[in-house]
Amino acid sequence: MASQCCGGSLFVILTLLPGSLAYAETPPPAAYKDKAGDDEPVIEVRHLGEQDGWRGAETANFRLWHQHTRGMAEAVLRTAERARAAQLRKWFGAVGPNWEPKCRICLYSSGEAYSQATGAPLNPGGGHTDIRADEGRVLSRSIHLHGTRAFLLNGVVPHEVTHAVLAGRLGSGRVPRWADEGMAILAEAQAHIDMHLRxxxxxxxxxxxxxxxxxxxxxxxxxxxxxxxxxxxxxxxxxxxxxxxxxxxxxxxxxxxxxxxxxxxxxxxxxxxxxxxxxxxxxxxxxxxxxxxxxxxxx
Ligand SMILES: [Zn+2]
Incomplete structure (x- = not known):
């Protein structure tokens, strides 16, 4: 299927983000961070070849498949790496070893393409995270995304990466939804959090x-x-x-x-x-x- 993310396989969907519906009427904040600060190490991004119309790019912990520009791919990957490190430190006190296998990210060209490929409901911007686990041990993580650049970098990427970080870390079963979503929303920009609270x-x-x-x-x-x-x-x-x-x-x-x-x-x-x-x-x-x-x- 043309819109299927490269290398796609069916996982059980564990974490959905219907909450992005709440953002529909409010423009996202202008400023978002996709550049490293002075004290942050540069996050290396490696661009891979093309496969079935999808371009690949990867960092230490993520492999992204996309149909966007290289600049966009780098911004998404760097935001994901920063969010992963920040959330691991915040909730568990240490970043720990790199993920093996890497977390797969599929960035779709539109909401329609996202919905068609994943079967998830069409919404103005958002995504979901699939986790494959065996008796509490995470076997693979897979994030599906679509939306505007500002929306993705300010909200959806940190949100979904938080779900990927929490999987398998809060007990032997699935993370309870209220905690999973509450913790993930807190990773978003304050303006996004406020939209949920209003x-x-x-x-x-x-x-x-x-x-x-x-x-x-x-x-x-x-x-x-x-x-x-x-x-x-x-x-x-x-x-x-x-x-x-x-x-x-x-x-x-x-x-x-x-x-x-x-x-x-x-x-x-x-x-x-x-x-x-x-x-x-x-x-x-x-x-x-x-x-x-x-x-x-x-x-
Ligand atoms: Zn969520």
């Missing part, structure tokens, strides 16, 4: 929020009509918990223990709270303190 107060007023216990114990995505609330509340809760003592590393341990021992026990162990106490503290942060902070700092 309707939270309205949903709260409509009594549409999940109870904390329900959210933490959810195994999968909710019904499509509730996906916006689910993403927003998940990212807000993960953001709140990573600001507590112990930061991101404690949050990762909380999820790992929650998956093994249950979330009531893990919540008590890591934060000293019951579900009701977490709900009270989170709501104060999400609907009072945070808004005051934002207002006083002018955005």
């Amino acid at each position: 309707f939270l107060p309205r949903w709260r007023a409509d009594d549409a929020l999940y109870s904390i216990r329900t959210l933490l114990e959810m195994r999968d995505y909710p019904e499509p009509h509730a996906i916006g609330v689910f993403y927003a509340q998940s990212v807000s809760l993960v953001d709140f918990l990573t600001r507590q003592k112990g930061g991101a590393a404690r949050f990762a341990a909380f999820v790992r223990d929650g998956e093994r021992d249950g979330y009531a026990a893990s919540l008590r162990k890591h934060y000293g709270w019951s579900f009701a106490e977490l709900d009270r503290h989170w709501q104060r942060y999400a609907f009072y303190e945070k808004n005051t902070e934002t207002a006083s700092s002018g955005g």
Whole structure:
């Protein structure tokens, strides 16, 4: 099939990004970072040959197949490498060894091509990540993307790379969706995160929020009509918990223990709270303190 990403094979889709729907009406922020800072090592990109109309390029941890310019391929790969290192450091304290095999990235020429090749729903910009695993051990990672350059570099690439980073690291099974999506959205630019959060107060007023216990114990995505609330509340809760003592590393341990021992026990162990106490503290942060902070700092 012409639009199939080179070397494509069917994996079980584990992490979807329908949340990009939320970006549709707002232009992405202008500034994005695809150049190394002064103190960062240069990330080497090697361009490969062409295969079935797809051009290849690779770095230490990623192999990209695309139909774009070399400059675009390099920007996507460098953003992916930076996001991978940053997320590994943030949640697990160290970057560790390179991925073997490399994580495959397919960058499609359009949303239609993406949807046709992967069977994923058509959306204005986004992607998903497939993980093949055997008893908790990750065998391969595969990211499928489409969208504008700014959209990809500010949001979709760091988001999907975070899913690839978290796979196999938070317990023996699949990463629970609320944590997986909350952690992945936090890797995006602040303007993207804010787009997820903007309707939270309205949903709260409509009594549409999940109870904390329900959210933490959810195994999968909710019904499509509730996906916006689910993403927003998940990212807000993960953001709140990573600001507590112990930061991101404690949050990762909380999820790992929650998956093994249950979330009531893990919540008590890591934060000293019951579900009701977490709900009270989170709501104060999400609907009072945070808004005051934002207002006083002018955005
Ligand atoms: Zn996602």
